[in-house]
Amino acid sequence: MRAVVQRVKRAEVRVKGKVIGRIGPGLLVLVGIAKEDTPETGQAMAEKIVQLRIFDDEEGRMNLGVREASGAVLAVSEFTLYGDCRKGRRPSYAGAASPDDALPLYHAFVESLKTLGVKVETGEFRAMMDVEFVNDGPVTLLLDSERAF
Numbered sequence: 001m002r003a004v005v006q007r008v009k010r011a012e013v014r015v016k017g018k019v020i021g022r023i024g025p026g027l028l029v030l031v032g033i034a035k036e037d038t039p040e041t042g043q044a045m046a047e048k049i050v051q052l053r054i055f056d057d058e059e060g061r062m063n064l065g066v067r068e069a070s071g072a073v074l075a076v077s078e079f080t081l082y083g084d085c086r087k088g089r090r091p092s093y094a095g096a097a098s099p100d101d102a103l104p105l106y107h108a109f110v111e112s113l114k115t116l117g118v119k120v121e122t123g124e125f126r127a128m129m130d131v132e133f134v135n136d137g138p139v140t141l142l143l144d145s146e147r148a149f
Helices: 039-051 099-115
Strands: 002-015 018-023 026-032 062-064 072-077 119-122 130-144
Touching (some): 002 072, 018 072, 018 119, 026 039, 026 130
Antiparallel strands (some): 002 018
16 A cells, blocks of 8 residues: 655545545545555554654644644545556556455545544545645655555
């Protein structure tokens, strides 16, 4: 599982012009599911994201997680995070899970975030989405379950 985690002032996702997910301060998480991923992978990724100390405390130091900062998460599925661009000009998505395999794992990831006490909004799996956000900082992190975290 891969995630691009962005600290945001606000973020929203639209499908066919309609807002389907919106948050104020918090995290925009673009998440890609690999063929090898399991619900346990999603649980570990959710825990890591919630525990990241990337929000400012009262002294202005990045020392708070999203829960402590009273933030929310906008989780958006993004299979293109598994685009392999090493050969040629067209990315290969061979490492990404099939949609039928990825959907329940994406839902499990979202449920893991919720059980960790975070307000979660989502995009729409397999839809063409417009994602709009204001990055706060900017703070952007890349997480990959294939690399120990």
